[in-house]
Amino acid sequence: MAAVTHQAQAIELGGSRSAEAASDHELLAAIRDGDEVAFQEIVRRYRNPITNFVYRMLDDYDRSVELAQETFIRVYTSASRYQANYSFSTYIYRIATNLAISELRRRKRRKTVSLFSPFTNDDGEAIEIDPPDLNMLQDETLIQNERRRAVARAITSLPQKYRAAIVLRDVEGLSYDQIAQTLELSEGTVKSRINRARNLLKEKLSAYI
Amino acid sequence: MNGCKNIQQRIDEVDNPGFLPLEASEHIGHCNDCARFAIERTALRELVAAGTRVNAPINFDAVLKARLAQVKSRRSFWWLGSPGLLRLGAATAGLVVMISAAQYAGLFSTNNAPPTNGSKRAEVPTKPTPAPAERMTQDLSVPSPPRAAVGDRAYAVASVTPRVRRGEVLVGRAAAAGHLTAEDGGVVLVRGRNGDMDVQMPTVSVGAQPLLYVSAGQRTVRNIGASF
Numbered sequence: 001m002a003a004v005t006h007q008a009q010a011i012e013l014g015g016s017r018s019a020e021a022a023s024d025h026e027l028l029a030a031i032r033d034g035d036e037v038a039f040q041e042i043v044r045r046y047r048n049p050i051t052n053f054v055y056r057m058l059d060d061y062d063r064s065v066e067l068a069q070e071t072f073i074r075v076y077t078s079a080s081r082y083q084a085n086y087s088f089s090t091y092i093y094r095i096a097t098n099l100a101i102s103e104l105r106r107r108k109r110r111k112t113v114s115l116f117s118p119f120t121n122d123d124g125e126a127i128e129i130d131p132p133d134l135n136m137l138q139d140e141t142l143i144q145n146e147r148r149r150a151v152a153r154a155i156t157s158l159p160q161k162y163r164a165a166i167v168l169r170d171v172e173g174l175s176y177d178q179i180a181q182t183l184e185l186s187e188g189t190v191k192s193r194i195n196r197a198r199n200l201l202k203e204k205l206s207a208y209i
Numbered sequence: 210m211n212g213c214k215n216i217q218q219r220i221d222e223v224d225n226p227g228f229l230p231l232e233a234s235e236h237i238g239h240c241n242d243c244a245r246f247a248i249e250r251t252a253l254r255e256l257v258a259a260g261t262r263v264n265a266p267i268n269f270d271a272v273l274k275a276r277l278a279q280v281k282s283r284r285s286f287w288w289l290g291s292p293g294l295l296r297l298g299a300a301t302a303g304l305v306v307m308i309s310a311a312q313y314a315g316l317f318s319t320n321n322a323p324p325t326n327g328s329k330r331a332e333v334p335t336k337p338t339p340a341p342a343e344r345m346t347q348d349l350s351v352p353s354p355p356r357a358a359v360g361d362r363a364y365a366v367a368s369v370t371p372r373v374r375r376g377e378v379l380v381g382r383a384a385a386a387g388h389l390t391a392e393d394g395g396v397v398l399v400r401g402r403n404g405d406m407d408v409q410m411p412t413v414s415v416g417a418q419p420l421l422y423v424s425a426g427q428r429t430v431r432n433i434g435a436s437f
Contacts, residue, residue, distance in 0.1 A: 040270070043269075043270060043273065047265040047269055047270075048264045048265050051263060051264065051265040051269075052262050052263050052264070055263045056260070061263060064263070065265065065266055065269065068265060068269075069269070069272060069273045069276055070276075072273055072277075073273070073276060073277055073280055076277060076280075077280060147256070147259075148259075148260050148261045151256055151257055151259075152260060152261070155257070155260075166257070170254050170257040170258055171257060171258060171260065173258075175224070176222070191218075191221075191222055194221070195218070195221050198221065198250065198253060198254075201253060201257065202249060202253055205253065205256060208256055209249055209252045209253055209256065
């Protein structure tokens, strides 16, 4: 990927080109020059994906919104240090991932013990005991809700190193290359983690597959 | 078996589970295990992707704007927490402490005369005095406490104990003997005017006592009146 200099991409968004038509890199260059409209456009483009991504990592909507906002604040405050060596989406997902992982670590330090996962694996991660419910469900809505909750719980119970990778891949639809850049890992490691995460999810969600 | 492992890996890594590579499609046509694996993986990925997708709340932008304004206001005072400023503050505090200590030690006192010979200092009387008592005419360059004679009795006037850093002024000395007369018998210590000397007080006597003024800076002892 060719490095793109900020100077080359610096544009006046209030001029002939509209903010909607500008690329992410161009918007970042404009933000660096103090353009508030460019920042609003970046927020408009990424607020939903980032909020959803953090939500799938934490399973806590309010905190997810706070961290999504914190992500944009960091984008704004560090716009001058932004290196346009790869896509902006990778950059912003990396910030969000780091914030989400920090939040997970902070929660882990609190040593809360979930009633669903009183046991831990070799890595110290909680292992969820979620035996499949084999009883018949009464209503399609209930089935959908139960399925969603089961998926959310299954993802939340994954070790965090697998969780970020599987959410970025199967929920957000990023490529292996983008995930590798976001998590600062090799592509082989990313593939391995996603495969491991899917195997774990298959065990937890066997009743729904 | 090794071929199945490779095929399953390719199935797992495919971007769209509905479109498998040709090699994998041919393989699952005659391998039940890999076919089941492909079906399970497809179902799993659809299940995970079909989870509730949340959006940002309506007030997301407004709250973000408020938070950003807070951050900007904090950043305008960034220098308050900068390491350079902290270092400057520490240096200033250290300087203030040093100046205070120096002032307390009297290093800036105007009474500090450069060190000279002790015999020279003894030759500088500030006021002529009539016929001092004989016992008081001893050379005070010897570090012994000065004594004032009253009648037949002699009283210790002051014992000047120098501090280490102020050894140049009145080290082991007292006022010139010629300034002490027979009627002298007391000491007045004026706060802040006696330098950093430790002065031993004479035994307290009952009744009116003559008062002496001992000035370290001027190295004189003067009779300034009676205690009543």
